[in-house]
Amino acid sequence: MSPLRSEVLPAIRLSRRAKLARVVAASALVSAALVSGPAADSLPQGMDGLVVVELRRLPPPPEPVEAGFCDHLLVEPGTAGGVEVAALGWAVTGEVSLGGFEVVSFVGGFEPGTSGSCRSNDGNVALFESDQLRWLVYGEKGASGRIGSIQPFEDRAIRIWGGDFLPQPVADLHVDASGAISLAALADEEQFCDGEATVPNIYGMPIAAAREELASAGWGPLLGILPGEPADSRAEALKAAGIYEVQSCSPTGFGFCSFRYSGQFSELSVVTVGEGAPSATPEVARYSVSCATPGVE
Template identity: 45%
Template sequence: MPARSPVAALFLGLLALPAAAAGPHVASQVPGLQVLRLDHLNPAPAAGPDRAACEHLLLPEPQTPAGKRLAQLGWGVTSEETIGAWTAVSFVSGYSAATSGTCELVDGNVGLFTGDKLEIVVYATDEPAVMIGQIDRFGAAGLRIYSGDLVPQPVADLQAVGADGLVVTPPALSEPVCNGAAQVPYIYGLPIDMARQMLALAGWQPAPPEAVEEFGIAPDLAAAGVPEVESCAGTGFGFCAFTYAGPAGRLSVTTVGEIAEDGSLPPVVGYGASCGTTP
């Protein structure tokens, strides 16, 4: 049996609602993520000394009744969204500060509430429990779960099914952006030279700057056949920015790290669409 995180043990120690009882229907297709119907939430475990260094990753003042209730119980609220008829709130109890203002968010969870009443909780069952850091909108009606790693990555998607169902699924292979006018393929973790090929198939073309910034590895990436590199940080995680133009606007892509000894280019860790921007 896989090891359980302290928060997983906390939730499993509570009384989950019986499957036959009236209420939401839930299921998870993602190993390591459990989803339960639950109507009670305990106070957060002790946060430890690193919480103060990680406060910038938390909402200073949650706006929803659910988020405010979680904050009162000592949980760190990282995001508030809506899905179906519920308020969805991501919240954590563990913090591990690292370099460049980054933190690992540990023992994270997603709670689905009606008002401030908990109905469903999604949590990680295995150690280390960094699978949930925050949530964000995905497509027209879904949510995406991002990890609590130093550089967060997609872990799963949440989808409301019918009037009272919730499914946790693997991340979708593409994301509709700009009100569905364009699609961004799943490029997380791909070297930028491979990611740009997938983007081209989806209609996103490189948009090189007039001049490549000379900091970091930007000149080396341009020489390696990726002229759309805008800039690279010379310190810290070595983030680099790239720009692509498409029918719906522009797409900014971010990579992390250096060019590997075998020549592999840095992997993608994020992107963002600017809709309606003239290519």
């Protein structure tokens, strides 16, 4: 039993069960032991409906998931918990180990969208000790955000990603030394290359503002176009506005643009989305770091 406990009145406990049933199918929760868990007080806007509950039995989805066009979002489960989740009919989207737990993200369905995108429905994150379910993270009914997948965040947390057509990270999941679970807003920065490179939290920022944050963290614009990158009018407009590091922009779909930066030990690639005018600029959707030492990321 995890040391994280909370005393709740029976009426409150039943309320928790009712809320969770709307997410993970009421039929199998009759015998589940639910105890209210910690919910972060400072989650990003739109994810304040994220909840942690203690749970011992996971029900199946209303019907087995057919990934179809969205099967590229699935992972082959390699943990006992992931295998159990998949056997119930859920679609497993991520597995990460943290603090003695095997953490599994899974969803109850997909909606295909434009440009190869997909939106996830009924997303959850389960924490297993060996093959025993201990905790579940889910979004309350009516919350504007949705859970899509998980990824390790450095070696100290798990980053929960949203499940919309253009996913963004939504919260960080922590496990302390005693095994207590907590959710928090995204860390202010992320370290790469054995701590030699630091990227500030620039998700959702207009690239004009993001590049200023990056400059403060030691990243400079990397000029010059990669071989094979075609010239386009949006990229030229951004260059005219002083954002010289733009590489290219897509004229269709989500309007992605790519940018490159250099640091002392690494290179940084940033991708934005949207067709913001140079005065507003498109917003950061994702980034990646390449370290100078081969094999270190």
